[in-house]
Amino acid sequence: MTASRDAEAPLPGVVGTGAAMAEVARLVRCVAPTQATVLVVGETGTGKELVARSVHQLSPRSDGPYVRVNCGALNESLLESELFGHVKGAFTGAIENKTGRFEAAHGGTIFLDEISSMSAKLQVKLLRVLQENEFERVGESRTIRVDTRVVAASNQLLEDEVEAGRFRDDLYFRLNVVPVYLPPLRERREDILTLAKFFLEKHAQSNRLPVPGWTRAMEEVLLRHDWPGNVRELENYMARVLVLCRGGDVDPAKVSPPGRGERRFKPAASARGRGDIAGLSRQLVRLGIETLPEGTLHERLVGGLEKELIDQVLADCDQVQVKAALRLGINRNTLHKKLNDPGRAEE
Ligand SMILES: Nc1ncnc2c1ncn2[C@@H]1O[C@H](COP(=O)(O)OP(=O)(O)OP(=O)(O)O)[C@@H](O)[C@H]1O
Ligand SMILES: [Mg+2]
Known part of the structure; x- marks a missing residue:
């Protein structure tokens, strides 16, 4: 070099x-x-x-x-x-x-x-x-x-x-x-795809899921959006893509377009990030019931959703566990235990 x-x-x-x-x-x-x-x-x-x-x-x-x-x-x-x-x-x-x-x-x-x-x-x-x-x-x-x-x-x-x-x-x-x-990310569009692939792999690893195949259709969706929430929004979106496209290629048809899902589901007086979670949970439940194998539904769906929820709230709270516990409405010791659960993959 x-x-x-x-x-x-x-x-x-x-x-x-x-x-x-x-x-x-x-x-x-x-x-x-x-x-x-x-x-x-x-x-x-x-x-x-x-x-x-x-x-x-x-x-x-x-x-x-x-x-x-x-x-x-x-x-x-x-x-x-x-x-x-x-x-x-x-x-x-x-x-x-x-x-x-x-x-x-x-x-x-x-x-x-x-x-x-x-x-x-x-x-x-x-x-x-x-x-x-x-x-x-x-x-x-x-x-x-x-x-x-x-x-x-x-x-x-x-x-x-x-x-x-x-x-x-x-x-x-x-x-x-x-x-x-x-x-802002919209002014450095050349980084969008690199970042998207990075986050897809990062979340696949932490969720112990295979990395979905990459597609041109997803690239188009990612490059069309303006990302007002910048890299954080892109990371959250890729976490959602991973969960909803598990076991196949990344497919925009399976995920609401970036920006849309949150708006559609956002409750009137929601705090930052909450609308996102509401949207994710509804989509997960709908999709999970259709695609998950019999007998694994509760564990896979609730466990996965809980992890997703905790990660997202922690990110929204700048990783401050006390704040995240308050927002989640769970005891901070409970949150600490969940984060240190050996079954939970490291970020
Ligand atoms: N270039 C990057 N490469 C990898 N991850 C990134 C990059 N930029 C941001 N991130 C990730 O995006 C998220 C948001 O980034 P960060 O918290 O640094 O934003 P911020 O500018 O401090 O935002 P805020 O003003 O809301 O505090 C974090 O999870 C961070 O790790
Ligand atoms: Mg910050």
Whole structure:
């Protein structure tokens, strides 16, 4: 491989070799070894989290911790104590000292996801960490110094947030040292088929199913769609294709076209992803009853559907098991047990 090809080699775990992703890989490989703050921007489902992880993996900090915090998932005071820690008695419920994620990421990388939802007060505190590498735990005046590299992500245009007065411009400039833009899938159509085949194989492996044969008809369907949910939507669709085309070739006639199924089945006030599951379950039940061998119906269908459901809800909840358990309405220990069941194939 030539030096320039090395520089554009795909990032770890990131599929897609089209020009747009080669440019992303080149930029990430260039910035990863430095201390620079990286801001990953792009629509939902474009792979920001994978790219953030690559920055860490390709940096001299790769042996250190990689800590992810979803800034959009916690309210201001919870997020403050999550990021910076607190001392016992700092507020009602602070029954013991807590180390924050910035300290936990010392020597490594902290990934601040959904950065645009950070409150004004926390933006000030973050700016100081970025400029001085120091902060105080909640309820304590002692200053703590850390050596933590920051990678942030946003699916909102931060410029717009700055313009609307919701995001500090000084923080924006400090974060935006090296922006990495992930184009939506519709603007890098050359990656659609590679990604689709990758996900089909990945899900076949994790479900211990044979990989269905590939067809030109499916290619046409995949290339026609605009994928507003980007790679995440494509992955979910291929998981559905696998289940519904088991034992044969991938056949668009057996699967509702991408985008359609969800709309048709989406309940009025559904949360993200739920309509998808409802659609999948109905199709599975219909198809399963017709095609599964006698005596295996319950186990194959309910077991398969449960796994599919859990995987999808986990993906929607960014792999946060507590959130997924809440959404599923099952106890988190039950979810943990199900995920660690030896009968369940590893992802
Ligand atoms: N290029 C890629 N190769 C392989 N898998 C990918 C790629 N891009 C995204 N994915 C997969 O698609 C899903 C969504 O990606 P990811 O979570 O990184 O998106 P995101 O940009 O962080 O979205 P959001 O803004 O909604 O958090 C994940 O399961 C991820 O592993
Ligand atoms: Mg994300």
